[in-house]
Amino acid sequence: MSDAIPQAVLEARYQRSFGRLAGYLPEDREAVEEWLAGLVRTAADSTQDWSTAVKRLDALIQRDGTVRQYVTEMIEQVPVNCAGPADIPQLLACLDHIGRHAPQYAPKGKRNFFPMSALFVHMMETEAGEVAFRLTEFNNALRDILKEWCDHLDSPASRTVLDKDTGWLSRDAWREFRLDDFDIPDPHDEYGGFKCFNAFFHREIKPDKRPVDPSREGIVSPNDGKVYRYAQVTSPDDRFWLKAQSYSLTDMVRGRERARPFVGGWVFQSFLSGADYHRWRSPVAGTVSRVELVPALMFSETVRPDPTAGTYSQGYQASVNTRGLVFIDSDFGKQVCVMPIGITEISSVRFAEGLQGKRVEKGTELGWFSYGGSSMCVLFENGLIDRFTVPNNDPIEGDPDGGAPIKVNARIATANL
Incomplete structure (x- = not known):
């Protein structure tokens, strides 16, 4: 050493x-x-x-x-x-x-x-x-x-840590993670009826705790978390968001042609902590046109000094980390791409079955992260967003970890109709 x-x-x-x-x-x-x-x-x-x-x-x-x-x-x-x-x-x-x-x-x-x-x-x-x-x-x-x-x-051997005395179903954990808001398969069972640790981790939330925004023009958050930042992009190869980082639409979606519809549109990025609900949903109604998993880096950070690491590095990670791509042709006539991003040991991006070609409604489940906290990007085609309804965050000049809290299925933006 x-x-x-x-x-x-x-x-x-x-x-x-x-x-x-x-x-x-x-x-x-x-x-x-x-x-x-x-x-x-x-x-x-x-x-x-x-x-x-x-x-x-x-x-x-x-x-x-x-x-x-x-x-x-x-x-x-x-x-x-x-x-x-x-x-x-x-x-x-x-x-x-x-x-x-x-x-x-x-x-x-x-x-x-x-x-x-x-x-x-x-x-x-x-x-x-x-x-x-x-x-x-x-x-x-x-x-x-x-x-x-x-x-x-994913195996039954992992559920021993869920015990009710000192484990993830203990009184302290129940209170901290607000487990009353979630569906516990069998509250009387030693392990809550969960078949494995991951089943507990990406447990289902009660529908009334995350109601879907009912308005026609409302675009909703695909996940729980905090706003990292949102920004408008002027070219497919723009270096935006973080200084001296190669962070572009082309890098994110793996190709200039795929990036083209989003030029002039918006990128909305949020962060999920380990305690957040880790299933993610469609922000709009429409048809899923493409689903892709991009295996990539996991433990790499931006080279330049990063005083927050877990947050400043998110822009870099959106271009180089393991991530999913779910392209949706929305009912607004514009394309949306939902991009779940794995971070460190949280690189298990899992899609719901049969997404390709599927009709989805606002709030339809698209997938989940197995274990840990992660990041989420949503790309909106040019002309789709009228305005965002949650405060922006400035991770450079402001508090990178101080973004506004968001909830899955709650409105984050209003669409142009």
């Missing part, structure tokens, strides 16, 4: 680290350090063979000198007074351990719901880490590990 860094500097860096401001990681840095030290000890004591995906990452590191160099260096560049793996075998052991366990509920301050974000938090701050998490083969190998973890979270 690299030389020690003053604690005050480490604390300041952690407070602007990926996920801390977004609520992914504990407010208390010492909680992360304690958790990392415990993870390394626990993983070292495991006698289990590594999972198939972890073994594949090990094989990649052994055969690919470039991957091996940057992964080695990002571990070595972590300050010596930070906890974490000391070498590649310890890193692999930690990844294997994470993939076998569902997140535990914990009170605010000490909680660590996002184990891979915590594992990588110091490595992502290093020069080598900036490169490593952009390496295609390394990123793909991490995606395979996340897929194994998601499979575990």
Whole structure:
């Protein structure tokens, strides 16, 4: 590991680290350090063979000198007074351990719901880490590990963390996450009737808690969350939103022709925290003309210093992260694209069945994120939006995390009729 860094500097860096401001990681840095030290000890004591995906990452590191160099260096560049793996075998052991366990509920301050974000938090701050998490083969190998973890979270073995004493169905969690607003399959069951952790995470909300805006001209939010920002775009290749970032319609929708209808239109981006409702819905009535999943980066941030990481980096992530594309030919005669974006271990974008070619109404479910917080973009074709009905946010000059709260199915804009 690299030389020690003053604690005050480490604390300041952690407070602007990926996920801390977004609520992914504990407010208390010492909680992360304690958790990392415990993870390394626990993983070292495991006698289990590594999972198939972890073994594949090990094989990649052994055969690919470039991957091996940057992964080695990002571990070595972590300050010596930070906890974490000391070498590649310890890193692999930690990844294997994470993939076998569902997140535990914990009170605010000490909680660590996002184990891979915590594992990588110091490595992502290093020069080598900036490169490593952009390496295609390394990123793909991490995606395979996340897929194994998601499979575990989809299995009955993962629901033990839902217990009513100290788990996600405990009294404290029930109050914090307003579980009275949600459909609990069997409130008397030990695990609430949920078949797995992910079934709990993307649980259904009671319809009366998210009524659909009834007006003809109303365009609704596809998700719960906070406004990140909305902006008008003048060309398919505009660099907008964040300075010095390649953030364009062409990058977002993967092609100039696809981007063309949205030139002169609007991009509306919002952010979902880990506690938000994670199913997303159609903002307009119309017909789904195209559905596409874009597997891409997961643990990469914008290169320039980002004092909020989890929020400033959202513009960058909309162009490079794993994301979904749902194009809707709306009843207004204009096109809308709903773009759910995966962030870190929350790269599981899942679509509702049979969307392609389907007629949808305003508020029809389009899909969900499995575990974690995420970001959502909605692109509106030129001429569709008359005005937005929620306040804009300025993540550059203002508070990047202080956007107005939005609720799924509630109006965010008025259409030109």
